Amino acid sequence: MAKPxxxxxxxxxxxxxxxxxxxxxxxxxxxxxxxxxLAAALKAMLEVxxxxxxxxxxxxxxxxxxxxxxxxxxxxxxxxxVGDGAIVRVKGSGAFVAPPxxxxxxxxxxxxxxxxxxxxxxxVLSARKRRPDRTVSHFLQIEDRxxxxxxxxxxxxxxxxSVILVDxxxxxxxxxxxxxxxxALESAEKPPRPSGLGLTRATVSIEHTFFGEWGSSQVGASAxxxxxxxxxxxxxxxxxxxxxxxxxxxxLIYRADGAQLAFELS
Amino acid sequence: MAKPxxxxxxxxxxxxxxxxxxxxxxxxxxxxxxxxxLAAALKAMLEVxxxxxxxxxxxxxxxxxxxxxxxxxxxxxxxxxVGDGAIVRVKGSGAFVAPPxxxxxxxxxxxxxxxxxxxxxxxVLSARKRRPDRTVSHFLQIEDRxxxxxxxxxxxxxxxxSVILVDxxxxxxxxxxxxxxxxALESAEKPPRPSGLGLTRATVSIEHTFFGEWGSSQVGASAxxxxxxxxxxxxxxxxxxxxxxxxxxxxLIYRADGAQLAFELS
DNA sequence: TAGTGGTCTAGACCACACT
DNA sequence: GTGTGGTCTAGACCACTAA
Numbered sequence: 001m002a003k004p005x006x007x008x009x010x011x012x013x014x015x016x017x018x019x020x021x022x023x024x025x026x027x028x029x030x031x032x033x034x035x036x037x038l039a040a041a042l043k044a045m046l047e048v049x050x051x052x053x054x055x056x057x058x059x060x061x062x063x064x065x066x067x068x069x070x071x072x073x074x075x076x077x078x079x080x081x082v083g084d085g086a087i088v089r090v091k092g093s094g095a096f097v098a099p100p101x102x103x104x105x106x107x108x109x110x111x112x113x114x115x116x117x118x119x120x121x122x123x124v125l126s127a128r129k130r131r132p133d134r135t136v137s138h139f140l141q142i143e144d145r146x147x148x149x150x151x152x153x154x155x156x157x158x159x160x161x162s163v164i165l166v167d168x169x170x171x172x173x174x175x176x177x178x179x180x181x182x183x184a185l186e187s188a189e190k191p192p193r194p195s196g197l198g199l200t201r202a203t204v205s206i207e208h209t210f211f212g213e214w215g216s217s218q219v220g221a222s223a224x225x226x227x228x229x230x231x232x233x234x235x236x237x238x239x240x241x242x243x244x245x246x247x248x249x250x251x252l253i254y255r256a257d258g259a260q261l262a263f264e265l266s
Numbered sequence: 267m268a269k270p271x272x273x274x275x276x277x278x279x280x281x282x283x284x285x286x287x288x289x290x291x292x293x294x295x296x297x298x299x300x301x302x303x304l305a306a307a308l309k310a311m312l313e314v315x316x317x318x319x320x321x322x323x324x325x326x327x328x329x330x331x332x333x334x335x336x337x338x339x340x341x342x343x344x345x346x347x348v349g350d351g352a353i354v355r356v357k358g359s360g361a362f363v364a365p366p367x368x369x370x371x372x373x374x375x376x377x378x379x380x381x382x383x384x385x386x387x388x389x390v391l392s393a394r395k396r397r398p399d400r401t402v403s404h405f406l407q408i409e410d411r412x413x414x415x416x417x418x419x420x421x422x423x424x425x426x427x428s429v430i431l432v433d434x435x436x437x438x439x440x441x442x443x444x445x446x447x448x449x450a451l452e453s454a455e456k457p458p459r460p461s462g463l464g465l466t467r468a469t470v471s472i473e474h475t476f477f478g479e480w481g482s483s484q485v486g487a488s489a490x491x492x493x494x495x496x497x498x499x500x501x502x503x504x505x506x507x508x509x510x511x512x513x514x515x516x517x518l519i520y521r522a523d524g525a526q527l528a529f530e531l532s
Numbered sequence: 533t534a535g536t537g538g539t540c541t542a543g544a545c546c547a548c549a550c551t
Numbered sequence: 552g553t554g555t556g557g558t559c560t561a562g563a564c565c566a567c568t569a570a
Contacts, residue, residue, distance in 0.1 A: 036489050070541045080476050091556050092548030202531040206472055208522035210346050223302050224346055256474035265468040265529050336560045357537050358567030
């Protein structure tokens, strides 16, 4: 099949595909797998000629032809590029050069709503009181498991196409304003002012997972996509109190591609 | 092929494979891909009967038979479990139930060697002065790029089979003891005492990548394996000084499976 | 020497997104 | 209607591991 220099009938082959320039030789005698060689070659091409974000990337069938390998080589190579944040793949449409990674601050809802973060849009999915499970009661240091905690499930928009899933558990006694705030956002009313609470420190742990069926649909990913999960515990000192105590435990799910989690340590 | 209840000749099929219990039905009419259903089913089995770390997992050919799917379904499913830290695959040997994730503290060599961390074994791969590149001079706030910085490349052992790759750049003027310390470790001599330096805060950013050919061999992974990259900047106040300044910029590479990065935020 | 995971081929069908 | 990525089949060969 000859490669047309002019758009063809039907859907034009969008001639601007990224890696159609340069040589395209893979070493079949090497110990390095073909798919890894291919990923390295494509990544190098992307870095040399700096393509703008959104530029069309070669289709898998084009790459098949150009590098003389089967799609079982192409696909893992492209998966590496996706995991590396270099390209984005859109079903039915094609692959595109990805925008640079966004820096994302990690935090819970208490911190988000205590301070002024007008640029963050929060969509509350559910907000209700709940009996804590073992994990939650452990992190919030709740001894009597019958004491209900505030459970808010929300999506935090962090700009353009990207969002975070937040699963926040907080002490009703210490942060009484959080549930009303969440409910006000749910019904698009004016939220109450948060009461003064001296936030002290927080702990975070990050690990790699993948999206489940439900989470993926919320953030516009698909099931199985790589994700970063953060466990976040916010500590605070109540007004006039001497000792600090945990006020919020949150699980946060980020898309692994496109995000760069940032913190400041003490 | 009948499944033997007793070990067979040659290499016995190690009858203790994990997911050979329970039903094994996948819904071929579902929208959810088979490989994802399979991963979810296997994960559920692992969680229900708590298998001890190191227990043998069913082989890919066994799973093929049991679930009536091709290996192109099995493999992505197992990849999900690996990325989730649930199993470990060993080439030529089989798959095994993974140990729980280790909590790993993120930090640079200045912090590591300033404090007493006798339990961490550091293997210095190289230690020398260098002209900083653009990234390094930016983070260390070095204006004259001809000023050399200390560059230490090291592997930090964080227990059992797991290590971190560290690429540390530090100011020679502010941390003069770091290079001698690294060189002493290289030649197995006694390191000098680090001078007092008031470490203040640090910034971290984490993102998802994959191992290159070189890095993977150092940490016992293979090229293309998922990894977490941390960028770490340590700030400090020199003795008697008023203002803090960056003293170390480090790139850290972790295996994404098996590690859980932990911090404390201020 | 048999079994294992790692890699790769050469096909196929689908739902989706464009034109 | 055509091209796209997503999924899946049914094979194959390899290097490696353990009995």
